Amino acid sequence: MADKLHHQYVLMHKNVSVADLELDTASGSISAVGSVHDDAHVPVGISVKKGKIDRATLNEWWQGRAIPASRDGIRHALMELNVATTQQLLDKCLGLSLSDQYWICPHNSGIEWRNVNFFDNTFSDDIGNILLGKGSSSNKISLMSPDNTSDGWLKKKWAILDGKRCLIKGGSGATQQEPYNEVLASRIMDRLSIPHAAYTLMLQEDYPYSVCEDFITPQTELIPAWYIMHTRQKPNHVSVYQHYIDCCKTLGIPGVRNSLDRMMVLDYIIANEDRHQTNFGAVRNAETLEWVGTAPIFDSGSSLWFSKPQAFISPLYKSAVQALQS
Structure with missing residues (x-):
C-alpha cells in the first residue's frame, strides 16, 4: 500500500x-x-x-x-x-x-x-490548449508539457513557433487588455533602452494574445526575487528594497540597483498594479552556478488601468467622489 x-x-x-x-x-x-x-x-x-x-x-x-x-x-x-x-x-x-x-x-x-x-x-499542445479553454484535439491527452509548471493567473500556454520556445498569454475581462499592454510596455522599454522580454501581439478567433520568446536557454535559469530574498534573514529596520539589494550583493549578482530602479520607473509610467517578487529576479548559469545578471523585465500586462472603467481613470474622479460625499 x-x-x-x-x-x-x-x-x-x-x-x-x-x-x-x-x-x-x-x-x-x-x-x-x-x-x-x-x-x-x-x-x-x-x-x-x-x-x-x-x-x-x-x-x-x-x-x-x-x-x-x-x-x-x-x-x-x-x-x-x-x-x-x-x-x-x-x-x-x-x-x-x-x-x-x-x-x-x-x-x-x-x-x-x-x-x-x-x-x-x-x-x-494538449495541456496548453485545455488551459486556454480550447479543449484537446487528441483522444489521449499527453501530460508531458511545460504548461504544468507555468505561473500566473492569466490563461497561457507554451508553444514552439519557428523553432523557438514562446509563451502565449491571454487577457481577462471584457476588454482583454493585458496582451495589448505587454506590447505597449515593450515599446516603451525599447525607447528607454531598458532590457526586457520583447512582446508581439497575436490574434486567434478574435481574441488577443501576447507572445514572447523564452529568454531562458538550456544553460541558464530564472531565479525569482522571492527565493533570492530568502537566502538571508531580513532585519526589521531594513526595507524590502534594500534587503533584496543586500541579498544580491552577497550572492554576487551584478547591476541590481540600476535594474530595480529602471523597473520601478517603468511600473510608475505604465501604472503597473502587479509587480511582485515572483515576476522579477536574476538569471544564473545552471551548470557553473555563476550569476549572469538581472532578468530582463517581463510580465507587465496588468497595467494601464486594465480592469478599471474609463470613468475611474479620470484625474478628476477622486475629487468628484469627494465632492459627492461632502
Missing part, C-alpha cells in the same frame, strides 16, 4: 543529482526528503543544515512550481484532465519547466535530462 501512495524520485539539476525525494501521489507534495547529494545545487533560498534539507521549505518551492489555483478557468481545465489539484500535474511532466533546469527523476529509471527536457525536445 505504501508503495502505491508514495513514489521515490531524485531531485535533479540538469545532470546533477541533488537529493532523494518521496512524493505523496494523492497530494503531489513532498512527503520525505532523503540524502542530499550536492548541496551547492539545492534550489536558491532553500537552506541545508548539517547535510539535511528542510522539507517544509523545499515543499513550498515544489508546490510553487504548480499552476496557481487562481488561474482563470483552471477548475474547468482540471475537470477535463480528471485531476483534483494542479499539484498533481507536477510529476506528470517530471517537474520540468522552461524557466529553470530542475526536474525529478523516478528512482532507478535511467531517464536522462537530454531525452526529456523541454528546451531540446518537443512537447504536446
Whole structure:
C-alpha cells in the first residue's frame, strides 16, 4: 500500500543529482526528503543544515512550481484532465519547466535530462490548449508539457513557433487588455533602452494574445526575487528594497540597483498594479552556478488601468467622489 501512495524520485539539476525525494501521489507534495547529494545545487533560498534539507521549505518551492489555483478557468481545465489539484500535474511532466533546469527523476529509471527536457525536445499542445479553454484535439491527452509548471493567473500556454520556445498569454475581462499592454510596455522599454522580454501581439478567433520568446536557454535559469530574498534573514529596520539589494550583493549578482530602479520607473509610467517578487529576479548559469545578471523585465500586462472603467481613470474622479460625499 505504501508503495502505491508514495513514489521515490531524485531531485535533479540538469545532470546533477541533488537529493532523494518521496512524493505523496494523492497530494503531489513532498512527503520525505532523503540524502542530499550536492548541496551547492539545492534550489536558491532553500537552506541545508548539517547535510539535511528542510522539507517544509523545499515543499513550498515544489508546490510553487504548480499552476496557481487562481488561474482563470483552471477548475474547468482540471475537470477535463480528471485531476483534483494542479499539484498533481507536477510529476506528470517530471517537474520540468522552461524557466529553470530542475526536474525529478523516478528512482532507478535511467531517464536522462537530454531525452526529456523541454528546451531540446518537443512537447504536446494538449495541456496548453485545455488551459486556454480550447479543449484537446487528441483522444489521449499527453501530460508531458511545460504548461504544468507555468505561473500566473492569466490563461497561457507554451508553444514552439519557428523553432523557438514562446509563451502565449491571454487577457481577462471584457476588454482583454493585458496582451495589448505587454506590447505597449515593450515599446516603451525599447525607447528607454531598458532590457526586457520583447512582446508581439497575436490574434486567434478574435481574441488577443501576447507572445514572447523564452529568454531562458538550456544553460541558464530564472531565479525569482522571492527565493533570492530568502537566502538571508531580513532585519526589521531594513526595507524590502534594500534587503533584496543586500541579498544580491552577497550572492554576487551584478547591476541590481540600476535594474530595480529602471523597473520601478517603468511600473510608475505604465501604472503597473502587479509587480511582485515572483515576476522579477536574476538569471544564473545552471551548470557553473555563476550569476549572469538581472532578468530582463517581463510580465507587465496588468497595467494601464486594465480592469478599471474609463470613468475611474479620470484625474478628476477622486475629487468628484469627494465632492459627492461632502
